[in-house]
Amino acid sequence: MKIVKRDGHIVDYDPEKIRIAIGKANNEVKLKEKVSEEQIEEIIKYIEDLNKKRFLVEDIQDIIEEKLMEFDKYQLAKKYITYRYTRELVRKANTTDQTIKELIDGENEYWNNENSNKNAAIVTTQRDYLAGITSTDITRRFLLPEDIVKAHDEGIIHFHDADYFAQNALHNCELINLEDMLQNGTIINGVMIEKPHRFITAATITTQIILAVTSSSYGGATVSLSHLAPFVRYSYEKYYKKYKERKLTEEECKKFATEDTKKEIEDGVQTFNYQVNSMTNTNGQAPFLSVNMYLGEAGEYKEELAMIIEEFLKQRMLGFKNEKGVYITPAFPKLLYVLEEDNIHENSKYWYLTKLAAECTTKRMVPDYISEKIMKELKKNERGDGECYPCMGCRSFLTPDRTMSLGNIAKAKNYVEGKGKYYGRFNQGVVTINLPDVALSSKKDIKKFWEIFDERLELCHRALQIRHKRLSNATSDVAPILWQHGALARLEKGESIHELLHHGYSTISLGYAGLYECVKYMTGHSHTDNGEGKEFGLKIMQHLNDATAKWKKEEDIDYSVYGSPIESTTYKFAKCLKERFGTIKGITDRNYITNSYHVPVFEEIDAFSKLKLESEFQKLSPGGAISYIETPNLQNNLDAVIEVIQFIYDNIMYAELNTKSDYCQKCGYTGEILIDENLEWYCPNCGNKDHNTLNVARRTCGYIGTNFWNKGRTQEIKERVLHLDNKEVH
Numbered sequence: 001m002k003i004v005k006r007d008g009h010i011v012d013y014d015p016e017k018i019r020i021a022i023g024k025a026n027n028e029v030k031l032k033e034k035v036s037e038e039q040i041e042e043i044i045k046y047i048e049d050l051n052k053k054r055f056l057v058e059d060i061q062d063i064i065e066e067k068l069m070e071f072d073k074y075q076l077a078k079k080y081i082t083y084r085y086t087r088e089l090v091r092k093a094n095t096t097d098q099t100i101k102e103l104i105d106g107e108n109e110y111w112n113n114e115n116s117n118k119n120a121a122i123v124t125t126q127r128d129y130l131a132g133i134t135s136t137d138i139t140r141r142f143l144l145p146e147d148i149v150k151a152h153d154e155g156i157i158h159f160h161d162a163d164y165f166a167q168n169a170l171h172n173c174e175l176i177n178l179e180d181m182l183q184n185g186t187i188i189n190g191v192m193i194e195k196p197h198r199f200i201t202a203a204t205i206t207t208q209i210i211l212a213v214t215s216s217s218y219g220g221a222t223v224s225l226s227h228l229a230p231f232v233r234y235s236y237e238k239y240y241k242k243y244k245e246r247k248l249t250e251e252e253c254k255k256f257a258t259e260d261t262k263k264e265i266e267d268g269v270q271t272f273n274y275q276v277n278s279m280t281n282t283n284g285q286a287p288f289l290s291v292n293m294y295l296g297e298a299g300e301y302k303e304e305l306a307m308i309i310e311e312f313l314k315q316r317m318l319g320f321k322n323e324k325g326v327y328i329t330p331a332f333p334k335l336l337y338v339l340e341e342d343n344i345h346e347n348s349k350y351w352y353l354t355k356l357a358a359e360c361t362t363k364r365m366v367p368d369y370i371s372e373k374i375m376k377e378l379k380k381n382e383r384g385d386g387e388c389y390p391c392m393g394c395r396s397f398l399t400p401d402r403t404m405s406l407g408n409i410a411k412a413k414n415y416v417e418g419k420g421k422y423y424g425r426f427n428q429g430v431v432t433i434n435l436p437d438v439a440l441s442s443k444k445d446i447k448k449f450w451e452i453f454d455e456r457l458e459l460c461h462r463a464l465q466i467r468h469k470r471l472s473n474a475t476s477d478v479a480p481i482l483w484q485h486g487a488l489a490r491l492e493k494g495e496s497i498h499e500l501l502h503h504g505y506s507t508i509s510l511g512y513a514g515l516y517e518c519v520k521y522m523t524g525h526s527h528t529d530n531g532e533g534k535e536f537g538l539k540i541m542q543h544l545n546d547a548t549a550k551w552k553k554e555e556d557i558d559y560s561v562y563g564s565p566i567e568s569t570t571y572k573f574a575k576c577l578k579e580r581f582g583t584i585k586g587i588t589d590r591n592y593i594t595n596s597y598h599v600p601v602f603e604e605i606d607a608f609s610k611l612k613l614e615s616e617f618q619k620l621s622p623g624g625a626i627s628y629i630e631t632p633n634l635q636n637n638l639d640a641v642i643e644v645i646q647f648i649y650d651n652i653m654y655a656e657l658n659t660k661s662d663y664c665q666k667c668g669y670t671g672e673i674l675i676d677e678n679l680e681w682y683c684p685n686c687g688n689k690d691h692n693t694l695n696v697a698r699r700t701c702g703y704i705g706t707n708f709w710n711k712g713r714t715q716e717i718k719e720r721v722l723h724l725d726n727k728e729v730h
Contacts, residue, residue: 002054010579013055015044022064025080033075035068043067132163139165143470148463155576156437157460158569160430160511164218168470169478171506173219173392174488177412177424178227181209181486184413188212188481198238199261202231203268207275210289213487215282216479219427220393222336224292225308227423229301232308236261262307269311276333277320286332292390294338295350296372302342309337309353313367317360322663322695329661329697331704335360335367336390339649358641361657362634365699368626368656371649378619378653381420389422391654396624398425399560402504409499410489424488425506429467431460432511432564434573435518435540436593440581444522450543457510457547464508468557472498504558509623510548511564513573514593515540516600521587528599528613541597541620548623560623563596567700570595571712590719591712597621601630601716607723608647615652627655628699629723633671634659640724658699658720665693675718679711 001013019040026034047055047063068077139162140149152159164170182202185194186209196202206223214221239257248256277286291312298305316335319327337357343350357367376386382402391397401420408415410424433456442449476483476491483489483497491497500506515527515537525533541561548559566573570592577588594600597617599610607629614627634641634657641657648655662673669685673696676682681696682689697706698717709717 001048001052003060004054004056010054015048018044018047018060018064022068022080025076028079029073029075033073035071035073035076039071135164135166136162144463144466148459148466151456151459154580155434155573156456157434157463158432158511158513158564158566158573159463160432160564160569161218165467165470169216169474171217171219171471172427172429172509173396174213174217174221174426174482175390175392175398175423176209176213176221176223176487177414178206178209178223179423180412180414180490182206182227182231184486186481186485186487188485196231197234198264199228199231199235200264200268200271202228203272204275207272207279209481209487210276210287211279211281212481214287214289216482217426220288220290220334220396222290222292222390222392224294224297224390224423225312226292226294226298226301226305228308229298229305232261232265232304233301235264236304265307265311266315269308269315273315273320273333277330288393289333290336290390290393291333292336292338293367294336294340294370294372294388294390295342296338296340296388306350306353310356313353313356313360316366317356317363319364322665324665326663326665326668326695328663328695329364329704329706331697331706334394334704336370337367338370338372338388338390339645340372340388344646344649354645355638355642358638358645361641361645362638362659363661365657365659365661365697365704368654369645369648370654371652373649374615374651374653378622385420387420387422391624391626392427394565395626395654396427396507396509396562397622397654398422398427398507399504399558399622401425406503409503409505410491412486412490424486426488426500428471428501428506428508429464430509430511430562430564431463431467432513432562432566432569433457433460433544434514434576434593435512436514436521436573436577436587437580439518439521440577440584440587442522446522449522453540453543454547457544460510461547461551464510464551464559468501468508472496472501502556507558507560507623509560509562509564510544511562511566512544513564513566513570513596515597515617516594517587521584526600526603527597527617528603528605530613534613534616537597538616538620541617545620545622561621562623563621563625565700566595567705567713568710570716571710574712590715592716596625598627601720604721605723607631607644610723611644611647611652611655618653625654627652628658629655630658630720631724632660632722634724644724656699657724661697663695664688665695666690675714679714679718681708681714 002010003013004010022035022040043064046067047060065077065081068080143165144159148159151157182205183195185192187193188208193205196205206228210221210223236257239260240253243253243256276289279286281287293309295302295305312335320330322328342348343354345351360366370390372388375388379400380386381400382404387400401422403409403421404418412424415421438453438456439449441452474497476495476497477493481487483491484493489500518540519525519527519533519537523533523536525531527533527537544561548561551557551559573593574588574591581588583589597614599605599614610629611627618625618627629644644657660672663670664673664683664686666688667683667686669683673681673694674684680689681691681694683694688694691708696708697704700709700713
């Protein structure tokens with residue numbers, strides 16, 4: 001007989017534990033209330049005679065209480081119930097205490113590898129994790145229903161960011177309305193920040209805004225360089241005036257003013273990069289930041305924006321120096337380069353920027369590429385106009401703006417009537433469904449598959465409603481930088497943020513993971529087969545969208561389908577599947593499951609076929625998605641990169657190229673740090689395995705990680721096949 005414990009683990013039945021539990025309750029009552037040894041054995045025999053293969057531990061405890069009542073041992077039953085309750089409290093408390101101890105001692109594998117951009121040995125990170133452990137404990141015990149906690153523990157769903165959920169004021173990610181804050185002023189820590197009059201000042205203030213905003217939320221944030229472009233002109237006019245006052249010729253005034261402006265842009269961008277990478281926000285890491293480069297939104301300041309983009313690309317291409325003074329690939333800021341008619345063809349005016357972006361990609365894995373053409377086909381506002389805008393952080397896209405008819409509900413000072421609004425909007429949070437678990441639970445019965453799918457979707461729906469309701473209790477006072485001073489809104493003090501959670505102003509995300517394993521188990525085919533597997537995969541994706549559309553219509557909350565990054569959850573889901581269903585070849589025999597709709601990392605496919613196929617799934621993941629191709633070192637094959645970029649423009653909304661540029665501090669090797677059979681990273685030149693002296697950068701979930709990963713994600717990285725070779729592309 002097996003016993004299923006509360007955490008889902010299965011252990012052998014042990015009657016001695018029943019004797020001990022009743023015995024401890026026996027010691028707490030008077031003689032006449034005690035049960036005899038014979039009665040204890042009778043209870044044990046009754047349980048065993050039921051002849052069940054499995055028992056939930058709670059069911060055994062219920063039986064014990066009932067049998068004690070039958071013996072008229074009411075006081076003893078009461079003591080046993082008290083003992084049971086006390087043990088439950090102790091069990092929970094000890095779990096949290098032990099987790100904290102393991103974190104501080106550096107012995108907890110989960111926290112050491114929970115986030116590849118956080119170092120759990122650093123005191124600021126530990127402080128965030130300590131608060132997170134407490135928040136998770138409160139969330140599990142008081143804020144979530146038991147069935148949702150149980151489903152989360154068993155890997156049926158994943159309730160993201162429980163370590164921030166105890167506070168009712170924290171949301172996931174956002175597009176910062178930087179234009180409003182710079183042009184109309186803001187307040188940080190009670191200090192009024194007025195409109196700057198130079199580019200370098202605007203760049204510096206922007207980094208302070210980023211730090212304040214990302215300390216008041218827990219996901220990614222994005223700013224757009226177009227909002228900094230006007231300040232380049234202000235600086236140029238300042239320099240021009242200076243030289244004009246010195247009675248220089250018109251030609252000299254323009255020449256020297258241009259030179260000074262370029263130098264200021266160089267200094268301002270360097271300051272921005274240093275600030276963003278040296279600051280630590282309250283999440284214990286550098287801000288999780290994306291920087292948008294979109295010429296199409298610059299208006300009259302397109303030339304100034306082009307100058308900023310050029311400098312950002314040049315400085316990123318150079319990289320940042322590590323402790324040894326060697327230039328390496330940094331994780332942030334993530335760069336988003338929008339492909340458009342003005343920069344995609346050799347005869348385009350800004351083609352030189354795209355070539356520079358391609359060169360930067362070969363050396364530093366960024367920028368990522370957004371196709372204005374495809375995005376405008378997929379993202380249409382309530383008036384039917386296609387719009388192009390960046391993601392919030394790594395992949396989370398807002399749904400098209402449908403708040404135009406409602407007016408300026410965020411009270412932004414840069415609101416333009418009739419124009420779609422994206423900056424100042426945000427995401428409320430994520431709950432992810434484990435698709436392979438749905439399939440395996442159905443045992444290939446297709447009717448049962450759709451029934452279980454709907455049950456699990458409703459479980460996710462309820463969990464998302466809880467996220468929404470908790471956030472809806474917040475007022476603007478909880479984070480003035482967000483809700484009162486322009487980052488997301490300019491509400492009055494004490495005003496509720498409730499309206500901003502409805503009407504499509506913000507999104508809330510139904511995540512999904514493991515489409516490949518789900519389809520493979522149910523059909524025997526990959527969803528990449530352009531046949532039965534693909535057809536079934538698209539049906540699953542449509543079913544997710546149908547569910548969110550129904551919820552959105554009923555509740556006026558913008559539910560959206562989101563391809564979850566699941567950086568550490570990929571390992572958790574894989575372990576849970578193995579525990580629940582055993583090892584199934586090709587389905588549960590790895591330490592990870594496949595992210596979102598992606599082609600599995602081990603499947604051979606060329607770059608162009610992969611991007612084309614995934615584009616069909618990406619359009620059914622409107623709340624967030626990114627595709628990628630894996631490449632070798634392409635620094636000597638720029639033509640191949642450019643052809644991929646041009647293919648992205650014509651075929652897929654959002655994609656990236658994963659190149660390699662690592663460094664070994666012990667021997668000075670530059671190239672690709674490898675992974676051995678034991679999933680240990682090592683330098684192929686000197687054999688160094690010390691993580692402290694290896695600089696490794698890998699894109700894992702749409703963003704670059706530099707602090708290594710858990711075993712599941714490490715195995716996934718090891719098994720990645722190349723989608724593009726190092727030959728000339730035709």
